[in-house]
Amino acid sequence: MTQFVSTQPKKISLQSKFLLPLARYGLTILLALLLFAGILIITGKNPIVSYRDLFGATFGSAYGFSEVIVAMIPILLTALAVALPSRIGMINVGGEGQLYLGGIAATFAALAFKDFPGWILLPLMVLMGFLGGALWAFLPAFFRSIGLVNETITTLLLNMIAPKIAGLLVFGFWHSPRETNMTPNFVEAARLPTFFGTRIHLGIVFGLVLLALYWFVMKRTRWGLEMRAIGGNVQAARRNGIPVAKTMLIVFCISGGIAGLGGMAQVSGFYGLLIPNFSPGYGYMGFLISWLAGGDPLGILLMTFMVSVILTGGNMLQITIGIPYAVINLLLAFTLFVVLARPSLPKILKGKTA
């Protein structure tokens, strides 16, 4: 992404700023849909009918569209949790684990202080969710900052441990009297408010506000400048008196906290309880989205939306044409493959912006 930007002339036209990325995303989706159509044909489904169902289910009704927004919430937050440290050259593969820890910590607050009124309990859960995720990010960041272990490996390993902590707590201590694989429903005061009679909850505001904040901090503040300096050249940043190790530690913990908020939003806003495997890989999806968008806020929003459409539409495909839900991962994978393979745009589109 940086290479892409640096080769551009200084004066970037409106066209190249908005039309080129849009054309890129449009072509990506088209190619992925074509590939997936091949799969549908092989399995004996009519791709046109399937896609009509998929897009009808997501764009065709207010309810369907609201479900897309609901699906965006955790992914948006985990994508941010990857994008932020990537600005300083740190790779956070641990969004998944941080999300889990956030959910677990928020659940602890919801169960332990269930008699508190909502205006205390909810902020407490938000705080706990943030701290849970931040703790899970602190360990790898600390080890990295003292030069012990690279954060890529440790965050990945901590991802594996986190769901097992959830399992341990739910099965061992927190489960409801009737069912051993989930906690009791949270009290109403521990639920994030929902909007417009849909399942869209306050978590979307967390996501959008943090996304805007991320853009603002990176573009408009001294802090953002320092972070970009570290990302550009660590040695130079250090010589210029930027506290590199401290910044790395703080940025990584904040990122973990953001992913933790995603976990909090899922247990409090979406489920209203904790189940051991409450994430189908949101952390990894966030990693991919942030990577594919090159950490660009608008790109993150667009990619998150795209992935959410696929995930939500997949639910409908399962119901209407009877293919296993897991198959929708193929459409997701094809989209990712196409972006990763970076096919060049047709000449005409390029010519317009050159």
Added chain:
Amino acid sequence: MSLLALLGVLSSTIFSGTSLLYATLGEVVTERSGTVNLGLEGVLLISAATGYGVTILTENPFLGVLAAALTGALVNIVFGYLIVIRKANQLAAGLAVMFFGYGLSALIGKPFVGKMISSLPRYMLPGLGEVPLRYSSLFKFDLLIYLVIPITLLIWWLLYRTRWGLGLRAVGENAETAYASGRNPGLIKFQALIVGGFLAGLGAAHLSIAFTMNWAEYMTGGRGFIAIALVIFSKWHPIRAIAGVIVFSGAVAFQLLLQVSGVNISPFILDMIPYVLTIAVLLIWGGTRKHSAPAMLGRVYQGTE
């Protein structure tokens, strides 16, 4: 606790550890060439489903094993296309392969859910003729189990005693230098991926055709990630991978033993052991350069002009 229970635990540990050792070996080979494949979980799933399906269709488990191994290699070629030819980021491409595996394996495996297979034939461990049947029947193993240690040694020999292995490790340490000494880094990375995929496919085949003898969505249950952890734990060395698998399988065995003897400890704690150990080992090495990761691991080789 009876001797029978103890031996039963030992036997099931060997069965569950075999697929893991194959997968770990495969990842050792690819990581030695500088490629980290986070999509190993997906590779295992697709291979397990394909192997299972082919076994049912042909009623020949050996063909199933072969199909699984070839499938593993094929999926790794797709991954290789992304990271070598298109120079995509390895972590991102690996995660994409993981999602690809979740989806494709569900699709391939769907017609075969709940179907019975003729599993890989098992042969008695030689020299157990005198032992009572109730003991010796625990030590009937299939061919893939008997072959896993020889194959580990073979991989070690290939990596450390052949020119090919030297070139492969050279690419993993410094692709530019390897290129300068007349090797083709892209080609070598592909070769490593094919060998790695083949081995992962063997592991997956053992899981679905010989061990569990069924297919279920997400049946690998994180084995791909355990294998990636074990590669680190064994310091990217095939022989040490055996030790890594023993530690992991030991944790599983311990868990079974506790269950047999009626001690109540959460299985979740024991499931964490391999990961916690791997992190501990990483911390103990603490940045020592000797025997640590291949220097180019995870980096994109941009080609040398």
